[in-house]
Amino acid sequence: MRMIVEDVMTSKVVSVTAATPFKDIAQALITDDISAVPVVDDDRHVIGMVSEADLLRKEEFREQFHREDYRPPLRARLRHPKGRQKAAGDTAAALMTTPPIVISAAASVVSAARIMQARDVRRLAVVDGNGCLVGIVSRRDLVKVFLRDDDKIAAVVRDDVLGRALWLDTSDVRVEVH
Template sequence: MLARDVMTSSVVSVKPDTTVHDLAALLVQHRISAAPVVDEDKRVIGMISEGDLLRRDEIDTEKKPHRRSWWLEMVGTDRGAGAYIRSHARTVGELMTREPVCVDEDATLADIASILESHHIKRVPVLRQGRLIGIVSRSNIVQALASAVAEESLPGSSTSDAEIRTMLMGKLAGRDWAFPGRNIVVRDGVVHLWGAMWSSDQLDAMRIAAQRIPGVRSVEDHTVPYPIMPGI
């Protein structure tokens, strides 16, 4: 399987001039922990995550300075400046990790797994001709593995898994109840739905949309109810 077969295509990205406060709101709104940073041409120039927002002056989590050795004072190698930037930066461009690791849409899952492991990262942007088209996370790979194990014995289909997924994403595009490209894996003609669902109607609509795609053998539901916070 390739990156394009499992990637989340409905990627939430931000610009370098996005404010830190707007970024925090986006992460909460879309229930994600990180986002690619792109320029005007959709080229990835950085990555920003919730980890970059942990030490902030606004919420009194700024890392407190400690007494420095006299020789650090002399040579000027103290890292206090970096900590100050992380806690006081106003825009994503001032906080983001620059020159992030990216993969092409034709990258194999084996290559992506190696990249995630060797770079100690949880996700990687997917590019087509240098422009952002999706993102592959560790959970996408685990979902692909679970789907492959479940369907190892099924015979092949005349319609490829990639074609089925593309057609399904096309049917779901623009529908508020759907999540095109997010937590959808197609293996041997079986559509696997993952993630959290708000309602049984949402799940039924997803299942019906998938079953109408030529070549789909069945739809497997791996979703869980979306957690509701107490008091809401």
């Protein structure tokens, strides 16, 4: 059994709309103990993501508005050239990172991990075939794969690896997991 995103994702997702104010986003992150929220339109299509890092840009660039000689660290300027615009943002529309990085619930957890690594993100919005939000998958969710019990791992080796991939008769195969 190949592990897919749907097996490990969080399906009860806190989301916001483009018009959601800064303080309401911050409150949602704190109240729900999460590090980001997807931004959705009226049809639940994901249009962006607002993370703690996006909110912290307000503080990061605050001195710049008071003292002209302040320059954020080079890393921040190179990684987030829109930082100054986001720092002035008061709604999810101004703060969100776009385009959103999304994944299908049917995608493999390996694909999710690769996308997160390649795009340097900590979470992906999970969408259905119409692009509507159905969940969110984080790096922490992907770590759940390592917590499978031994019987499930043995079944994967026997049924998927030996049976489906190698087309072997597994009726007499015994798999032990340590």
